[in-house]
Amino acid sequence: MKTVLIGVGQAGGKVTTALVEFDREMGFDAIRGSLAVNSAQADLRPLPLDTVLVGQDRVNGHGVGGDNELGAEVMEADAGEVMTALDGRITAEAEAIFVVAGLGGGTGSGGAPVIARELSRVHDVPVYALGILPGSEEGAMYQVNAGRSLKTLAREADAVLLIDNDAWRSSGESMEEGFQSINQAIAQRVGLLMAAGEPVDGVGESVVDTSEIINTLRAGGISSLGYASAQAGDDADANVNVVTSVTRNALLTGASLPDATTAETGLVVLAGRPENISRKGVERARSWVEEETGSMRVRGGDFPLESERIAALVLLGGVERSERVESFMERAREAKQREQREDPAEMFQTDELDDLI
Ligand SMILES: Nc1nc2c(ncn2[C@@H]2O[C@H](COP(=O)(O)OP(=O)(O)O)[C@@H](O)[C@H]2O)c(=O)[nH]1
Numbered sequence: 001m002k003t004v005l006i007g008v009g010q011a012g013g014k015v016t017t018a019l020v021e022f023d024r025e026m027g028f029d030a031i032r033g034s035l036a037v038n039s040a041q042a043d044l045r046p047l048p049l050d051t052v053l054v055g056q057d058r059v060n061g062h063g064v065g066g067d068n069e070l071g072a073e074v075m076e077a078d079a080g081e082v083m084t085a086l087d088g089r090i091t092a093e094a095e096a097i098f099v100v101a102g103l104g105g106g107t108g109s110g111g112a113p114v115i116a117r118e119l120s121r122v123h124d125v126p127v128y129a130l131g132i133l134p135g136s137e138e139g140a141m142y143q144v145n146a147g148r149s150l151k152t153l154a155r156e157a158d159a160v161l162l163i164d165n166d167a168w169r170s171s172g173e174s175m176e177e178g179f180q181s182i183n184q185a186i187a188q189r190v191g192l193l194m195a196a197g198e199p200v201d202g203v204g205e206s207v208v209d210t211s212e213i214i215n216t217l218r219a220g221g222i223s224s225l226g227y228a229s230a231q232a233g234d235d236a237d238a239n240v241n242v243v244t245s246v247t248r249n250a251l252l253t254g255a256s257l258p259d260a261t262t263a264e265t266g267l268v269v270l271a272g273r274p275e276n277i278s279r280k281g282v283e284r285a286r287s288w289v290e291e292e293t294g295s296m297r298v299r300g301g302d303f304p305l306e307s308e309r310i311a312a313l314v315l316l317g318g319v320e321r322s323e324r325v326e327s328f329m330e331r332a333r334e335a336k337q338r339e340q341r342e343d344p345a346e347m348f349q350t351d352e353l354d355d356l357i
């Protein structure tokens with residue numbers, strides 16, 4: 001899937017960088033353009049990407065703190081400049097656009113929905129968001145910001161691929177170390193998904209293509225991505241169980257949104273040497289995912305890749321009815337109520353989180 005990435009805010013810029021670097025190292029060439037946008041100059045400076053600084057007249061390059069309303073306002077005011085910078089980057093070859101942002105902060109949280117809306121207005125290709133949920137140990141403000149941002153993003157983008165910062169972290173890491181390794185995991189997993197739709201040599205009919213990714217994401221709302229891998233056996237027959245067990249692990253333990261197992265659509269991609277991938281295994285894995293998610297629309301296919309291992313990617317569309325999203329929204333709603341109790345002036349405002357999604 002030929003993709004253009006727009007990273008908004010600090011997490012957006014860092015994750016976009018990690019994706020671009022992974023795509024280049026692997027030689028996939030699925031990512032055809034990128035741009036980082038921020039209101040904080042210091043967060044743009046270290047990025048090896050082209051950048052646009054927004055909101056200079058309001059915040060003078062110092063960022064919006066955690067104020068996502070201000071983040072939305074400065075993005076709104078400078079949207080024209082961002083769109084101009086994107087001209088020529090989003091060429092006719094682009095098949096999808098991803099707006100990438102951490103949803104708990106200010107610039108990405110408020111700005112990503114604005115950019116998604118502007119892009120949808122001008123481009124015919126789908127505009128997706130890659131949204132990052134704050135970890136559960138992040139403060140109440142982050143949860144509230146993310147709740148509001150997610151609601152708006154789900155409306156403005158064609159689908160939101162959601163990654164919980166608690167999902168792909170290794171235990172015992174500090175937050176900063178944690179971000180580094182999570183960004184690597186995101187780059188590898190989302191990067192493989194993007195590359196999976198790209199044409200490969202000696203294409204067989206079971207190879208996944210871009211339209212299958214787009215059709216899966218057509219469910220709209222919220223999507224999740226699961227990943228797992230294992231050592232492959234010597235031939236396809238030996239790998240029936242490898243294929244089914246990596247698929248099971250991808251969904252049950254390797255998901256970007258843990259416990260999101262009720263879905264409208266699904267796509268199971270098995271990556272590895274074509275001669276290692278068992279057709280029988282793929283068919284079993286696919287029907288297992290249908291059973292597990294309650295979806296009758298689960299597609300399956302291969303991604304030929306030179307590797308000793310077999311990896312499964314499980315993309316689910318329409319997971320917003322999952323317990324995970326509901327519990328996140330509950331957490332955001334509680335945090336919002338706590339905040340209101342602490343600030344009497346806010347008590348009489350309507351609770352914007354009530355009708356989420
Ligand atoms: N995965 C990941 N999440 C991050 C990273 N940096 C920040 N975050 C998350 O993104 C949220 C927003 O932070 P940040 O991107 O700094 O805010 P912004 O610059 O105002 O958009 C935080 O609440 C974290 O959950 C990062 O490098 N990787």
Ligand SMILES: [Mg+2]
Nearest residue numbers: 010011043105
């Ligand atoms: Mg930050």
